[in-house]
Amino acid sequence: xxxxKYAYYPGCAxxxxxxxxxxxxxxxxxxxxxxxHDMPSANCCGAGLITDYDHxxxxxxxxxxxxxxxxxxxxxxxxxxxxxxxxNRARAELDEDAKxxxxxxxxxxxxxxxxxxxIKVKQFLWVLVDDLGLDKLKAKVTRPLKGLNAAAFYGxxxxxxxxxxxxxxxxxxxxxxxxxxxxxxNSVKYKGRTKCCGFQADLVNLDSAVxxxxxxxxxxxxxxxxxVVTPCPFCHINLDNYQSMAEKSAKEKIDLPIFHLAQVxxxxxxxxxxxxxxxRHLVSSKGLLKGLA
Numbered sequence: 001x002x003x004x005k006y007a008y009y010p011g012c013a014x015x016x017x018x019x020x021x022x023x024x025x026x027x028x029x030x031x032x033x034x035x036x037h038d039m040p041s042a043n044c045c046g047a048g049l050i051t052d053y054d055h056x057x058x059x060x061x062x063x064x065x066x067x068x069x070x071x072x073x074x075x076x077x078x079x080x081x082x083x084x085x086x087x088n089r090a091r092a093e094l095d096e097d098a099k100x101x102x103x104x105x106x107x108x109x110x111x112x113x114x115x116x117x118x119i120k121v122k123q124f125l126w127v128l129v130d131d132l133g134l135d136k137l138k139a140k141v142t143r144p145l146k147g148l149n150a151a152a153f154y155g156x157x158x159x160x161x162x163x164x165x166x167x168x169x170x171x172x173x174x175x176x177x178x179x180x181x182x183x184x185x186n187s188v189k190y191k192g193r194t195k196c197c198g199f200q201a202d203l204v205n206l207d208s209a210v211x212x213x214x215x216x217x218x219x220x221x222x223x224x225x226x227x228v229v230t231p232c233p234f235c236h237i238n239l240d241n242y243q244s245m246a247e248k249s250a251k252e253k254i255d256l257p258i259f260h261l262a263q264v265x266x267x268x269x270x271x272x273x274x275x276x277x278x279x280r281h282l283v284s285s286k287g288l289l290k291g292l293a
Contacts, residue, residue: 011080020277062090144184151225155232190223
């Protein structure tokens, strides 16, 4: 079997705010035989903020990332759902408009680059399910998560817009639950798993954002979840960092640990708390880990 190799694009947030997600992904991928090749000269995707400000700049920035990956001869893997969405929207637009692609390539040519449309942008979750395969993932498990009730939380940008992402059903996704169950855990069913965590409203209306975070956490907790697992660093920020505000809003203790996808995989592969970077989380998972010991 050909080795799995990717041009690795962790995204800005995972290199600064949620460094534990990046570090654990690198460690877990090495254990799974997935090669991650850094893109040291890659730029920010624009995070959707530049799209309306300067659309051509947004497309050119993303095409530059794609061109870099093409020179490496690899598809892109990212652990940031926003980067996933932004890059795939740009890729779809360039694939569908030959004249626009020509215009963007004229800009890239000034830097000696060219984008031919020959790469795909994948999320770590997709790589686990489709490229590695759940059977191979299961074979690597050394500490099955027996009895652990885990709530999958996808995040908006992992699912929508479904036309350009196309990996999972945006209303009835199954991939994250499939990974949880492959690791030996129990996948908790609850309504909020495909809803917004509130991150997009944080800087506009904090009260509204906290309200959304509170609803998501209470929904998962009320359905029996002992931990929430998300492939999105921004969802992790809201569900973990803002959980104390959610508790004040709900007027009750929630105390629900939030794990990055790579962390729950690493847990099942036998990594310890230090190797998983769990000390960086605001909501402690010490009680959860004792139950799995």
